[in-house]
Amino acid sequence: MRFVDEFRDAELGRRLAIEIRAAADPDRHVKLMEVCGGHTHSIYKYGLDDLLPSNVELVHGPGCPVCVIPMGRVDDAIAMAHEPGVIFTCFGDMMRVPGSDGTLMDAKAEGADIRMVYSPLDALRIAKAEPDRQVVFFAIGFETTAPSTALTLKRAKAEGVANFSCFCNHVTIVPPLRALLDSPDLRLDGFVGPGHVSTVVGARPLEFIAADYGKPVVVSGFEPTDILQSVLMLLTQLRDGRCEVENQYRRVVPYDGNLRALEVMAEVFALRPHFEWRGLGFISHSGLRLGDAYADFDAELRYAVPGLRVADPKACQCGEVLKGVIKPWECKVFGTACTPERPIGTCMVSSEGACAAYYNYGRFAREKQLV
Amino acid sequence: MCLAIPGQVLEYVDEDNRLARVDVAGVHRTINVALLDADGVSVAVGDWVLIHVGFALSKVDEAEAEATLSLLRSMGADFEQELAELRASVIE
Ligand code: SF4
Numbered sequence: 224m225r226f227v228d229e230f231r232d233a234e235l236g237r238r239l240a241i242e243i244r245a246a247a248d249p250d251r252h253v254k255l256m257e258v259c260g261g262h263t264h265s266i267y268k269y270g271l272d273d274l275l276p277s278n279v280e281l282v283h284g285p286g287c288p289v290c291v292i293p294m295g296r297v298d299d300a301i302a303m304a305h306e307p308g309v310i311f312t313c314f315g316d317m318m319r320v321p322g323s324d325g326t327l328m329d330a331k332a333e334g335a336d337i338r339m340v341y342s343p344l345d346a347l348r349i350a351k352a353e354p355d356r357q358v359v360f361f362a363i364g365f366e367t368t369a370p371s372t373a374l375t376l377k378r379a380k381a382e383g384v385a386n387f388s389c390f391c392n393h394v395t396i397v398p399p400l401r402a403l404l405d406s407p408d409l410r411l412d413g414f415v416g417p418g419h420v421s422t423v424v425g426a427r428p429l430e431f432i433a434a435d436y437g438k439p440v441v442v443s444g445f446e447p448t449d450i451l452q453s454v455l456m457l458l459t460q461l462r463d464g465r466c467e468v469e470n471q472y473r474r475v476v477p478y479d480g481n482l483r484a485l486e487v488m489a490e491v492f493a494l495r496p497h498f499e500w501r502g503l504g505f506i507s508h509s510g511l512r513l514g515d516a517y518a519d520f521d522a523e524l525r526y527a528v529p530g531l532r533v534a535d536p537k538a539c540q541c542g543e544v545l546k547g548v549i550k551p552w553e554c555k556v557f558g559t560a561c562t563p564e565r566p567i568g569t570c571m572v573s574s575e576g577a578c579a580a581y582y583n584y585g586r587f588a589r590e591k592q593l594v
Numbered sequence: 595m596c597l598a599i600p601g602q603v604l605e606y607v608d609e610d611n612r613l614a615r616v617d618v619a620g621v622h623r624t625i626n627v628a629l630l631d632a633d634g635v636s637v638a639v640g641d642w643v644l645i646h647v648g649f650a651l652s653k654v655d656e657a658e659a660e661a662t663l664s665l666l667r668s669m670g671a672d673f674e675q676e677l678a679e680l681r682a683s684v685i686e
Pocket residue numbers: 538539540541542544551554555556557558561562566567568569570571572578
């Protein structure tokens with residue numbers, strides 16, 4: 224058991240595993256969704272699922288920001304990158320996400336000036352250093368990342384950096400969760416709530432899961448013992464017939480979130496009527512665009528892009544993986560045609576993606592072990 | 595890009611733009627700390643913060659920072675990649 228060998232708090236982990244077994248109702252199959260890709264990563268890194276009884280199943284949610292970008296948006300990004308004079312900037316992970324005709328990495332090889340940046344502020348610095356070029360930043364991410372883009376845009380506006388623009392693909396966490404809860408092919412019993420998104424939005428916006436759907440939520444930290452403790456808290460709620468939002472990650476996540484971050488997001492962004500998610504389709508009010516006061520910085524208004532909806536490749540089952548309907552290794556191309564080196568779908572690209580996490584930790588197929 | 599890495603604030607380098615120098619696992623870089631400005635309190639030299647895409651996202655205590663760092667170190671290549679990207683960052 225890797226967990227016991229490698230984790231510094233192995234003893235606590237072992238104790239939690241015993242308590243989990245005591246709290247779980249042996250006659251009930253329980254499905255808990257971990258929303259955040261960071262959790263998925265820890266679970267497979269430490270083999271936490273091996274510590275759970277066989278009737279407690281962890282399924283992976285849509286919380287990897289790279290994984291949810293649909294193909295059409297990658298195509299639009301590539302079109303912008305090919306515009307004359309453009310320096311196109313993006314996070315490293317996005318370079319490898321397939322569009323309908325290759326990746327940004329391929330476009331770079333074909334001569335487009337595409338640069339990997341660590342921060343939107345790096346993109347802004349490039350714009351200031353190269354005033355004769357147009358610098359576009361490919362903004363992706365949930366509320367964890369959106370405030371950073373917002374602050375960067377505020378600064379660009381204050382300093383009048385006219386050659387800077389943003390291709391906004393920020394998404395919000397609540398609408399996809401609601402869509403999953405409304406989806407008939409999935410029956411979930413509770414949620415391991417996202418850690419970093421919650422530092423911004425707080426735990427409060429997750430209350431609808433308990434109030435409207437009667438499911439418990441525990442916002443969780445990322446360490447193995449955090450996740451095990453959150454699973455225990457969820458099982459305890461289920462055993463006691465409660466459904467509440469609890470905050471296991473209180474040491475980092477304030478229940479009301481980061482008010483300053485929420486303020487700047489509200490100032491800079493506006494909600495789109497709907498936004499397409501890879502594999503999940505269009506979800507109402509789930510994506511952000513630049514607000515009217517920032518229209519001058521909106522790359523979608525500056526450049527004519529295809530703006531097409533592109534169907535996912537037939538072989539790709541990322542949608543089912545993102546909804547937790549299938550496990551990554553159940554996808555027909557998992558580990559064969561689709562690998563982290565040559566991904567077909569997005570879930571294989573980022574280390575937070577469920578397919579990449581399975582692949583990297585050798586989970587090609589497995590039966591649930593009885594522990 | 596999903597990781598939030600802990601770093602310790604070394605000094606402010608540009609108070610107006612809320613930029614501070616931090617030490618992240620031995621790498622010294624400039625980040626923005628504006629998201630932690632609230633009601634007249636802001637980040638102080640010596641504080642530990644979780645950093646995401648060049649912005650401090652939340653304040654943490656030293657023990658939490660240590661624990662998060664050791665978790666990240668255990669991720670191996672992914673953490674190395676994140677540090678390499680941070681090293682290439684020049685925020686002014
Ligand atoms: S194996 Fe590849 S194509 Fe299949 S679900 Fe995972 S990322 Fe998508």
